[in-house]
Amino acid sequence: MGEKLLMKGNEVIAEAAIRAGCRYYFGYPITPQTEIMHYIAKKFPSIGGTFIQAESEVAAINMVYGAAAAGARVMTSSSSPGISLKQEGLSYIAGAELPAVIVNIVRCGPGLGGILPSQGDYFQAVKGGGHGDYKMVVLAPSSIQELYELTVEAFNIADRYRIAVMIMGDGTLGQMMETVEFRDREEIEEADKSWAVTGTRMEREHNVITSIYIDPEVLEDLNNRLQAKYRIIEQREVRVETYNCDGADIIVSAFGTVARIVKNVIRMAEKEGIRVGLIRPITLWPFPTETFRKYAEVPAAFLSVELNAGQMVEDVRLAVNGKREVYFYGRTGGMIPTQKEILDKIREIYKNSR
Numbered sequence: 001m002g003e004k005l006l007m008k009g010n011e012v013i014a015e016a017a018i019r020a021g022c023r024y025y026f027g028y029p030i031t032p033q034t035e036i037m038h039y040i041a042k043k044f045p046s047i048g049g050t051f052i053q054a055e056s057e058v059a060a061i062n063m064v065y066g067a068a069a070a071g072a073r074v075m076t077s078s079s080s081p082g083i084s085l086k087q088e089g090l091s092y093i094a095g096a097e098l099p100a101v102i103v104n105i106v107r108c109g110p111g112l113g114g115i116l117p118s119q120g121d122y123f124q125a126v127k128g129g130g131h132g133d134y135k136m137v138v139l140a141p142s143s144i145q146e147l148y149e150l151t152v153e154a155f156n157i158a159d160r161y162r163i164a165v166m167i168m169g170d171g172t173l174g175q176m177m178e179t180v181e182f183r184d185r186e187e188i189e190e191a192d193k194s195w196a197v198t199g200t201r202m203e204r205e206h207n208v209i210t211s212i213y214i215d216p217e218v219l220e221d222l223n224n225r226l227q228a229k230y231r232i233i234e235q236r237e238v239r240v241e242t243y244n245c246d247g248a249d250i251i252v253s254a255f256g257t258v259a260r261i262v263k264n265v266i267r268m269a270e271k272e273g274i275r276v277g278l279i280r281p282i283t284l285w286p287f288p289t290e291t292f293r294k295y296a297e298v299p300a301a302f303l304s305v306e307l308n309a310g311q312m313v314e315d316v317r318l319a320v321n322g323k324r325e326v327y328f329y330g331r332t333g334g335m336i337p338t339q340k341e342i343l344d345k346i347r348e349i350y351k352n353s354r
Contacts, residue, residue, distance in 0.1 A: 002184040009144050010035035010174045013103055013167065014043070016151035017075050019186050022101070023049040024074040026063035028056055028082060031115045032171040033105035036077045057082045061089030068098035069209040071196030073155050077103035079171075080121050081112060084129070090164060091130030095211025095222070099158035099191075101151070102136070103167045105174035108307075108334040116334025117171035119256060122311035125168055126285040133223055135230050137165040137237060138284040140255040144178035150282070152186050159191035161233060168284065170307065172257045172336070233286055240288035241280040242295075248277030250346055250353075251299045253292075253316050255281050258305050258337070265342045274350050284312070292319035300353035302326040305342055325353075 007015070014036045017025070025040045037053065044051040050067075054060035060076050067074040078086065083104045093100055104125065108118035123129075125138045137157050139150045147169065154165040197207045213219035241259075244266055245251055254262045259280040269276045279295065281288050292302075301324055304313035313328040320326055329345045331337045 002182050004179055004181040006177055006179050007144065008035060008175065008177050009147050009169065010105065011039045012144050012147045012180050013077070013151050014039035015182075016148045017101070017155070018043060018047065018049075019182070020073065020152040020155040021188050022073045022075050022155060023047070024067040024072045025049065025076065026052050026054050026060040026067070026074070027076045027078060028054050028060050030079045030082045032107060032174050033077050033079045033103065035174070036103060036105075057085035058089065061086035061093075064100050065089060065093055065096070065098060068093065068100045069096065069197050071193040071198055073159070075101040075103065077105070079105050079107045080109055080118070083121065083124070087124075087130035090136070091132050091134060092211045093164050094130075094134035094136070094226070095132065096209050097162040097226070098164070098209070099162050100164050101154045101158055101167065102164060104169070106168060106170045108332065114334050115171060117173070117257060117307060117336065118332070118334060119170060119258070119307035120309075120311070120332070121168065122284065122306070122308060125166055126287070126315075134226065135163075135233075135285055137161075137163060137233065137286070138168055139165065139239070140168050140282060140284050141173065142256050142259045142280065144173075144176070144180045146282075147173065148180050148182065156187075156189045157237060159189055161229060163229070163233070168256070170257055171334075237283060238286050238288050238290070239282035240291045241278070241282060242291060243278040243280070244275070245277030245279065245295050245298060247275060248299045249275045250349055251277040251279055251295055251302050252342075252346070253279050253281070253302060253304045253312065254306065255284065255312065258307060261337065261339060262305060262342065265339050265346065268339060268343050269346055272347075274346060276346060281312070287315050287319070289315075289319040292316060293321070296320045296323040299324060301349050303345060303349060304328050305337060306330045307336065308332060
């Protein structure tokens with residue numbers, strides 16, 4: 001590793017993108033992610049990058065489509081309502097099989113909501129918020145160091161599979177400051193982009209990038225190819241952290257900022273004789289189903305803790321497949337569950353399961 005700096009999460013994302021070779025950024029300001037735009041706008045002129053503050057989120061995501069189609073490493077960022085406006089473009093990007101990185105620093109909703117942290121965009125991110133049968137790889141960091149490392153990896157994954165990759169954080173992660181240790185050199189994959197629309201110089205056939213297919217058989221072939229690609233990604237790209245799960249009385253599932261709180265609760269519960277484990281999905285899609293299946297019969301019960309009304313809990317229940325009860329505890333509106341609240345819920349579950 002190389003230099004170690006104290007930086008804000010949003011700025012780390014921007015610096016990581018630059019180090020990953022991103023030289024095209026299109027976006028529109030919205031709290032709490034605007035520092036990503038500020039940082040890139042300041043840095044790009046000196047490194048030959050192209051930064052455009054578009055007239056809207058809709059314009060920005062279509063600019064991303066264009067740059068990705070030309071083979072560029074490109075990124076956009078926004079927060080929840082802005083990501084909603086990009087959904088049509090994201091579906092087009094998926095249909096055209098274009099690599100792109102999208103950052104969502106989630107704020108609370110629904111509607112305009114507020115600027116405080118939330119995980120209420122889980123469904124939108126992992127189930128495909130736009131139209132059609134498509135998926136994005138969704139990465140959920142829980143520290144500033146992971147913001148850096150996963151942002152770099154997002155560009156590699158995008159190029160590796162010609163797929164959109166989302167970095168999904170929340171307002172707390174975007175605004176907080178921690179030390180981050182940057183590598184001296186990034187491992188940047190050189191992908192074959194012979195498919196890109198870069199001009200033929202009369203030396204090859206024209207490349208065509210599109211997501212419209214009038215012939216139903218051709219469109220079905222595209223969909224089948226996409227689904228086959230998603231199955232490969234599910235086999236190869238799952239990322240998950242397990243902590244203290246062997247022999248646990250209760251296993252908690254949590255991602256992002258909430259997982260940090262849970263780790264403190266685990267230590268508190270241990271003092272009361274309750275052994276608590278943690279399964280932290282780092283890829284929200286592909287979801288670490290096999291990890292949950294592996295531990296499905298270990299605890300007396302599972303508890304999913306989230307900054308929403310209960311979205312990931314559905315995937316946990318599907319993975320556990322009825323072998324254990326799966327409980328939920330969440331806060332909404334920008335409220336963050338305290339250690340005491342989570343510990344009280346664990347105590348209640350532990351008492352009822354004995």
